[in-house]
Amino acid sequence: MTTGSFVRKVFSATHPFASPVLCQRCHIHQQVLAMASANRVLTLDNLNSNVVKMEYAVRGPLVIRALAIEKELSEGAKKSFSSVIRANIGDAHAMGQKPISFIRQVLACVSDPSLINDANYPSDVKQRAKLLLSGCGGHSVGSYSHSNGIEIIRKHVAEYITRRDGGIPSYPQQILLSGGASEAIRNVLKLFIDHDNTKRKTGVMIPIPQYPLYSATVVEFALGLVGYYLDESNNWSLNISELERAYKESLKEYDTRVLCVINPGNPTGQVLTKENVEQIIKFAYKNKLFLLADEVYQDNIYGEGLKFYSFKSVMKSMGKPFSELELCSFHSCSKGYMGECGLRGGYAELINIDPDVFVHLEKMTSAKLCSTVLGQCAMDCVVKPPALGEPSYDRWLKEKTTTLNSLKSRADAVCKAYDSIDGITCNSVQGAMYAFPRIHIPQKAVDKAKSMNQEADFFYAMQLLESSGICVVPGSGFGQKPGTYHFRTTILPQEDMMSDMLERFRKFHNKFMLEYS
């Protein structure tokens, strides 16, 4: 898709200024673009070219069209479906998951401290609220926190990591709280921007398929995108030989210095074995790479016998020289069993970072003042949930277990359902919140898409949306081996909606295959 067409597609769905016309090419209601005034200072011609180039498919044209369809439905439009199913984004609460009560009660109390005297709240909620407020300037969540985050919360994060990693110590001084993991990932990648155009760009290795935050950020920051393919035929595993290939090839163009790993995988759902993590660490050491471990799905492990191994714990247990690798690990309150995306809580643990670098990172984040204090408080409840014996423990455990069990059963159901459909193959969802099925798109449909200047999977996904109301993200938004086509769907629709979605999907897919076979 060209930039111009992207702009028009998006513009059409968001700007209510001009008269709607139907674009025959992309089947989106378009509007005549207002002529840009000749006097405008900032236009497409002189706009930051990397901003123009970057793409972020999770909220791309399909999602914008989905919103428009929702609006049409709400205005009484007749369609063969009565609702849009938003399976495009890992947004658990939007799909009906209920929040963890402990988190919300603490947030209510720190927002309105008069509730600390409310008889209805358990004592551990009140104690936590008091503790958090004692860490805030003027005992108010309305104060700026330290740019790194509130000290007591960073201490709790470090305790959590130490517990999680079987006693391998973590230090509050190496924790930075952030507005979701995204902000922290972007802040760390920003350190690698090089303004000296005479030198080769810093290469950043990212998995293909990948979560598009990485590709978008790498493009925005003018870094070099070095993709390494995950092995679909082996349940999206990460092969060292492929890392070696991608690294070697990248050196022709880039000074490759960063390796990003997403574990459990997004959109691919694989969970790395301990041995695999060890191999990756050895690879990073051998090639002098700075490791970014996106571990936001660490609580979302469904596969039998699988376990989450943090990069830090494996690295530290390997001893020197591997234990001295530079590593940033990211976590978030948006995923796991809590799914608190809108609260924007997250953290980064920075290990073995050059102290000089750390100071400049702190300075840089300080110019943005601080991340949301309420998001920080939510993160606190995630890393320090009610303990056994405390009044909120039973309720918390029940809510957590119910959600994780339900996610596990939906993960099973989704991949089995897709894998059973002719023309679709789907690896098992070992972890995270997504399935990434492969669609074997008939050549006739590929040609048709080409004639419309679309990727075949974009064409497929748009047809799926228009005729069934299911919104997924085409594989091209995450990257895939040339000639293969996929889509990412979340496993988040609740059981009822899930059956409905799979039913709608089956109907669409069979019709599509018939039409283009």
Place this chain on the structure above:
Amino acid sequence: MTTGSFVRKVFSATHPFASPVLCQRCHIHQQVLAMASANRVLTLDNLNSNVVKMEYAVRGPLVIRALAIEKELSEGAKKSFSSVIRANIGDAHAMGQKPISFIRQVLACVSDPSLINDANYPSDVKQRAKLLLSGCGGHSVGSYSHSNGIEIIRKHVAEYITRRDGGIPSYPQQILLSGGASEAIRNVLKLFIDHDNTKRKTGVMIPIPQYPLYSATVVEFALGLVGYYLDESNNWSLNISELERAYKESLKEYDTRVLCVINPGNPTGQVLTKENVEQIIKFAYKNKLFLLADEVYQDNIYGEGLKFYSFKSVMKSMGKPFSELELCSFHSCSKGYMGECGLRGGYAELINIDPDVFVHLEKMTSAKLCSTVLGQCAMDCVVKPPALGEPSYDRWLKEKTTTLNSLKSRADAVCKAYDSIDGITCNSVQGAMYAFPRIHIPQKAVDKAKSMNQEADFFYAMQLLESSGICVVPGSGFGQKPGTYHFRTTILPQEDMMSDMLERFRKFHNKFMLEYS
């Protein structure tokens, strides 16, 4: 101060790793830096050079030293003062200002919706909470919002602006909610980054003195910093002749395309007259400049007979061609009478922006998903407070009025007190939250500072902190005419602390002047 010394200063106060040593030059406890491993991938040598260059004085070395002193005091250190007074940052709640109840009650209800059934909350709080939740996916603030922000809140923002500007319409489609104003300002400035090194950099005009977010961002983004001086002898007014001078001079080096104005001023507190705003708009039109209006202090006007004139209202009332200028105006829930800094709520109104540009801006922000939903909800309460006749109205009005009256009386008290001291002159604080007194530093002290490789006002402010516990920001962090010295202090300490602060200050200053005269 050299980069190395900055790093060591900051490192000393934040990293607890190594043994403390006292630096004779900057009087900060330092620690021996851990030797950077020869194997490190990321070091000061290859770190993003703009991140190294950027400075942000509001949270710079003085503040870090202030935190260290607080820790020393809490550990029983004996000093001539018993507390640190943090007058360095506009952080109202940290200085004892109480939150607006309506905002906090709404936040509590949307966090824990069971409170909507609580008999203790007024009905308008509950209605607002219900309305906001109806705008959230799955009726939960834990869902991602649209990247531009929740639709109903953007509608309320547009209604607020329309009301504020006497009926000049504002449209929700032109509103972007953001994590405080800072994030929105950075997002807009990012659009001007140019990756073509063969062309001249885009110049961004910012006032001197300025809020250092601007200089930090301009440096980080490799834009061209074009300073225009405010006129201290005329209560920091903005002279068009100085704008002309700065613009013309800048063209030798830059392609100057952006003009930032802060009104009311930070750190200078001036409030622009309508005529002045008109002149600035004419200047921007004549020279084809994109206008950024930082209007976060629009509620903080203290001077007799002064009024806030938004750039938008003036521009629109001037008619064509001025009404077609590209303008972004920023607001925040961190300042005003609410002072909710930690909640990170803010918005930008984007007027006359090229629709293509707008779409790419939306796409770029979508890669960061969304700003904090609770921050958005707080912004909602700011732009749509309880209306006359609603149950929360009286309490809200009383809280607002009390806070604003108290700020006004502190603004008066602070500038009068400073201006009455020998060796200090201080303009009146017409608005915002700061005084920016000029210190007439004796040559002997200037020489002493020079011998320590410090700016004279940094030296003065560090002495002030060490001997009185008052933390202010040296004028060099904001910019000032060469050879003049200032500091920024907030007017936020509550009345008691304010008397204490002025008393401590007077004592220090007289001693300092005696010592160096």
